[in-house]
Amino acid sequence: MAQNGxxxxxxxxxxxxxxxxxxxxxxxIKHTKxxxxxxxxxxxxxxxxxxxxxxxGVKICDVEEAxxxxxxxxxxxxxxxxxxxxxxxxxxxxSRGRLLHRLADLLERERAxxxxxxxxxxxxxxxxxxxxxLDGSIKTLRYYAGWTDxxxxxxxxVDENFVCFTKHEPVGVCGAIIPWNFxxxxxxxxxxxxLACGNTVVxxxxxxxxxxxxxxGALIKEAGFPPGVVNIxxxxxxxxxxxxxxxxxxxxxxxxxxTEVGQLIKAEAAxxxxxxxxxxxxxxxxxxxxxxxxLQSAVEETQKGAFFNQGQACTAASRVYVExxxxxxxxxxxxxxxxxxxxxxxxxxxxSHGPQIDQHQFxxxxxxxxxxxxxxxxxxxxxxxxxxxxxxxxxxxxxDIKDHMRIAKEEIFxxxxxxxxxxxxxxxxxRANSSQYGLTAAVFTxxxxxxxxVSAALEAGTVWVNCYNALHAQAPFGGYKMSGNGRExxxxxxxxxxxxxxxxxxxxxxxxx
Amino acid sequence: xxxxxxxxxxxxxxVFTTYNPATGEKICDVQEAxxxxxxxxxxxxxxxxxxxxxxxxxxxxxxxxxxFKLADxxERDSAxxxxxxxxxxxxxFLPSxxxxxxxxxxTFRYFAGWADKIHGSTIPTDGExxxxxxxxxxxVCGQIVPWNFxxxxxxxxxxxxxSCGNTVIxxxxxxxxxxxxxxGALIKEAGFPPGVVNIxxxxxxxxxxxxxxxxxxxxxxxxxxTEVGKLIQEAAGxxxxxxxxxxxxxxxxxxxxxxxxxxxxxxxxxxxxxxxxxxxxxxxxxxFVExxxxxxxxxxxxxxxxxxxxxxxxxxxxxxxxxxxxxxxxxxxxMIxxxxxxxxxxxxxxxxxxxxxxxxxxTxxxDVQDHMRIAKEEIFxxxxxxxxxxxxxxxxxRANxxxxxxxxxxxxxxxxxxxxxxxAVQAGTVWINCYNALTCQCPFGGFKMSGNGRExxxxxxxxxxxxxxxxxxxSGKNS
Numbered sequence: 004m005a006q007n008g009x010x011x012x013x014x015x016x017x018x019x020x021x022x023x024x025x026x027x028x029x030x031x032i033k034h035t036k037x038x039x040x041x042x043x044x045x046x047x048x049x050x051x052x053x054x055x056x057x058x059x060g061v062k063i064c065d066v067e068e069a070x071x072x073x074x075x076x077x078x079x080x081x082x083x084x085x086x087x088x089x090x091x092x093x094x095x096x097x098s099r100g101r102l103l104h105r106l107a108d109l110l111e112r113e114r115a116x117x118x119x120x121x122x123x124x125x126x127x128x129x130x131x132x133x134x135x136x137l138d139g140s141i142k143t144l145r146y147y148a149g150w151t152d153x154x155x156x157x158x159x160x161v162d163e164n165f166v167c168f169t170k171h172e173p174v175g176v177c178g179a180i181i182p183w184n185f186x187x188x189x190x191x192x193x194x195x196x197x198l199a200c201g202n203t204v205v206x207x208x209x210x211x212x213x214x215x216x217x218x219x220g221a222l223i224k225e226a227g228f229p230p231g232v233v234n235i236x237x238x239x240x241x242x243x244x245x246x247x248x249x250x251x252x253x254x255x256x257x258x259x260x261x262t263e264v265g266q267l268i269k270a271e272a273a274x275x276x277x278x279x280x281x282x283x284x285x286x287x288x289x290x291x292x293x294x295x296x297x298l299q300s301a302v303e304e305t306q307k308g309a310f311f312n313q314g315q316a317c318t319a320a321s322r323v324y325v326e327x328x329x330x331x332x333x334x335x336x337x338x339x340x341x342x343x344x345x346x347x348x349x350x351x352x353x354x355s356h357g358p359q360i361d362q363h364q365f366x367x368x369x370x371x372x373x374x375x376x377x378x379x380x381x382x383x384x385x386x387x388x389x390x391x392x393x394x395x396x397x398x399x400x401x402x403d404i405k406d407h408m409r410i411a412k413e414e415i416f417x418x419x420x421x422x423x424x425x426x427x428x429x430x431x432x433x434r435a436n437s438s439q440y441g442l443t444a445a446v447f448t449x450x451x452x453x454x455x456x457v458s459a460a461l462e463a464g465t466v467w468v469n470c471y472n473a474l475h476a477q478a479p480f481g482g483y484k485m486s487g488n489g490r491e492x493x494x495x496x497x498x499x500x501x502x503x504x505x506x507x508x509x510x511x512x513x514x515x516x
Numbered sequence: 517x518x519x520x521x522x523x524x525x526x527x528x529x530x531v532f533t534t535y536n537p538a539t540g541e542k543i544c545d546v547q548e549a550x551x552x553x554x555x556x557x558x559x560x561x562x563x564x565x566x567x568x569x570x571x572x573x574x575x576x577x578x579x580x581x582x583x584f585k586l587a588d589x590x591e592r593d594s595a596x597x598x599x600x601x602x603x604x605x606x607x608x609f610l611p612s613x614x615x616x617x618x619x620x621x622x623t624f625r626y627f628a629g630w631a632d633k634i635h636g637s638t639i640p641t642d643g644e645x646x647x648x649x650x651x652x653x654x655x656v657c658g659q660i661v662p663w664n665f666x667x668x669x670x671x672x673x674x675x676x677x678x679s680c681g682n683t684v685i686x687x688x689x690x691x692x693x694x695x696x697x698x699x700g701a702l703i704k705e706a707g708f709p710p711g712v713v714n715i716x717x718x719x720x721x722x723x724x725x726x727x728x729x730x731x732x733x734x735x736x737x738x739x740x741x742t743e744v745g746k747l748i749q750e751a752a753g754x755x756x757x758x759x760x761x762x763x764x765x766x767x768x769x770x771x772x773x774x775x776x777x778x779x780x781x782x783x784x785x786x787x788x789x790x791x792x793x794x795x796x797x798x799x800x801x802x803x804f805v806e807x808x809x810x811x812x813x814x815x816x817x818x819x820x821x822x823x824x825x826x827x828x829x830x831x832x833x834x835x836x837x838x839x840x841x842x843x844x845x846x847x848x849x850x851m852i853x854x855x856x857x858x859x860x861x862x863x864x865x866x867x868x869x870x871x872x873x874x875x876x877x878x879t880x881x882x883d884v885q886d887h888m889r890i891a892k893e894e895i896f897x898x899x900x901x902x903x904x905x906x907x908x909x910x911x912x913x914r915a916n917x918x919x920x921x922x923x924x925x926x927x928x929x930x931x932x933x934x935x936x937x938x939x940a941v942q943a944g945t946v947w948i949n950c951y952n953a954l955t956c957q958c959p960f961g962g963f964k965m966s967g968n969g970r971e972x973x974x975x976x977x978x979x980x981x982x983x984x985x986x987x988x989x990x991s992g993k994n995s
Contacts, residue, residue, distance in 0.1 A: 149629025455990040511932040
């Protein structure tokens with residue numbers, strides 16, 4: 004008799020692993036225009052901008068550049084698509100779910116193409132794009148597809164002769180401005196909950212990385228979303244992004260990017276029409292490694308946390324506090340492990356480290372690295388650009404860092420890991436919390452009480468215990484303090500994309516039974 | 517018999533026959549499960565549920581993927597399944613295709629979406645503690661489903677049970693085992709691990725009773741008559757206190773006010789009682805019509821009933837097929853006879869037409885008094901009772917004067933009447949200006965002796981989870 008799926012009907016399973024996915028040859032980039040009402044438009048002002056492959060420095064193609072006038076057109080389309088009586092508003096919630104599901108299926112079908120495009124446009128290794136970015140994008144869409152017909156209001160027992168209940172309605176037209184570090188993943192994180200709740204969307208991908216968003220535009224149309232439900236306006240922050248933030252006819256803006264720009268967006272939202280605002284901003288995320296942790300695992304996890312995506316992650320584990328007793332060993336193991344990182348062509352399967360996104364970021368990172376050297380931190384490895392290799396920077400580890408140094412306080416957004424020493428639990432909690440940021444944190448320990456009390460004490464929206472970057476569509480994500488406002492993912496995101504209406508019906512006194 | 521994703525003969529060697537009620541002819545023989553087969557199934561389901569098993573270790577989102585796949589497969593084979601369902605149950609093919617199959621697919625999809633959203637809580641308890649709850653699967657769930665909506669009832673049972681991570685032993689009704697067994701093949705094709713779903717066709721007093729009293733089954737869910745529901749709950753109590761949910765009978769009141777949309781009310785009241793050949797737990801079998809419109813309402817209802825086409829389920833013009841079995845047909849005819857004997861006015865129908873199969877003519881009684889058997893007992897056939905009422909207080913009292921409480925309906929244009937009556941009526945579902953508007957997103961179940969617990973909606977998940985509270989001591993608690 005078959006038991007628990009290990010042997011099915013007497014046939015042993017073939018246990019050899021499947022072959023690795025390959026990048027796809029893309030002879031021509033098909034989708035480079037502005038996507039409004041399920042149609043492709045050229046920019047009203049006739050402007051275009053180039054998008055570059057950061058691994059080679061070569062232009063991939065030109066893309067139509069949206070500015071305020073194009074954003075206005077997109078908002079008009081989104082507003083019309085979301086009117087009472089429109090196809091989108093009248094659609095069964097379960098049908099909305101079917102559309103999101105269909106879109107997930109289409110992403111799955113186009114997985115290799117999208118991963119290739121993403122890798123070309125961002126410089127991230129193709130296999131990372133395929134297994135992390137695409138996986139996350141598809142799963143996020145499927146997760147929210149399941150929520151659409153489960154967005155419940157309540158009935159509540161109010162005083163006197165009334166019937167009272169709430170409806171969780173869509174907010175309306177949602178603007179979304181997303182970054183260049185995980186373009187497709189951030190696209191999914193924004194549109195999935197927004198559409199699940201019945202909103203319409205005007206979304207601006209980053210100017211460095213517009214291609215996967217535009218490709219998904221075609222899939223949105225293929226999936227059968229009505230025209231105007233999703234509109235994609237590639238362009239620059241100071242023009243198209245600002246137009247979204249200050250638009251009088253956009254009901255909500257969701258932004259992922261730097262804290263600095265996040266503050267501008269929030270101010271613009273207030274000055275214009277008090278549109279609702281959610282922000283996912285920067286971080287200077289602390290890892291705390293106790294002597295009683297599995298040290299090898301802690302080294303691995305914290306290093307992956309620091310170097311994943313070339314350090315270009317809001318969750319980057321850029322501060323590691325190691326308990327005194329194991330500090331030297333930790334530094335030694337970290338430097339040892341950093342040698343295994345393979346710098347190379349992102350399309351090659353063995354590459355685990357690609358280029359930084361552009362010259363601006365590249366310069367900023369190296370300037371911070373130099374400040375670390377000048378401030379007296381000890382450079383353990385890396386600390387410079389890869390010779391003759393454009394935007395590539397060596398994975399860099401600093402030790403003997405003092406908390407006042409710039410590399411200990413500012414978000415670097417590059418492959419730089421800073422390792423500090425601590426003595427006591429109370430001390431390290433204080434030091435970890437001494438930041439205007441509060442996005443993520445991690446604790447490495449086998450002691451249950453320590454794990455619980457330290458995670459309770461850390462001022463961070465996500466605390467990982469004995470792991471790092473363990474992000475799931477089912478669990479909320481967002482920042483304390485200046486790392487953001489609001490939460491994405493999980494059931495929590497739905498609250499950010501609904502407007503609650505309370506309906507109170509007075510019953511006739513005569514009919515009181 | 518489907519156990520561990522394999523097809524088995526019955527341990528006893530017994531088989532039973534399933535018939536086409538439209539012709540009375542045998543369709544085929546089916547292996548008959550009894551206690552020994554239930555024991556085998558429990559072993560398989562228990563093993564599939566053990567800690568560390570494929571099913572227990574599976575990501576919740578993956579459980580959802582399997583349910584979605586199952587829905588896709590049902591959709592792929594929906595024409596075949598609708599045909600099989602009509603053949604086995606006698607329901608007309610077009611409703612089978614458009615209502616039963618769609619309901620089945622949507623229910624699987626709805627619960628597929630819940631799988632990775634079954635949340636526990638973290639709780640700010642007093643003291644130096646940290647507390648969280650887990651909503652764990654209960655374990656091995658026995659599920660006994662009826663013959664009136666075999667496929668839909670299968671989806672209502674499997675959907676939430678599997679979404680929450682349980683393993684299942686499902687017994688379809690002996691009158692209608694075929695579509696449920698086909699689902700077994702799709703379960704295997706979808707990729708559910710062996711032992712997660714086991715399907716045991718057989719009889720109530722043998723296989724059903726074995727499930728209700730089994731010491732190795734953690735929960736039983738039953739849809740069927742109130743009479744058998746009581747036996748099941750009793751057996752559950754006497755054996756191992758397994759959790760019990762019941763969806764039982766009804767004698768649902770349909771209240772029509774003079775200010776109602778008249779045409780709508782007549783048609784909805786008609787469909788409300790005659791749908792599925794009258795074989796619905798929700799049948800609106802007591803229609804209370806406000807005095808001023810009573811005579812006209814009766815006249816129009818009779819006219820509509822006379823137009824109801826009785827015939828071969830596979831004829832697209834057929835509205836009504838046969839009753840599911842000769843026993844059911846006899847019962848319905850006996851109830852009709854009691855109505856005549858007790859003095860209700862037989863407006864139309866009242867007998868079996870002279871043809872093969874277990875048909876009963878669409879029947880309408882007027883001048884029905886509340887004490888009559890046809891006004892109190894569940895008929896489960898195409899028999900409509902129309903009563904008269906004067907005031908709102910009176911009709912609410914009469915509507916509630918029953919041990920049942922499954923559904924109710926109100927037809928009125930007036931906001932106050934609608935809100936007041938729906939609040940006052942003792943029924944798990946109250947329809948306003950509609951009937952049988954059932955969707956998987958909304959909870960469904962009975963007040964009083966129409967059942968215990970709710971199926972469907974978010975609340976349906978509650979019946980398939982066991983809550984565990986985990987409290988950890990921690991130092992330095994802060995809010």
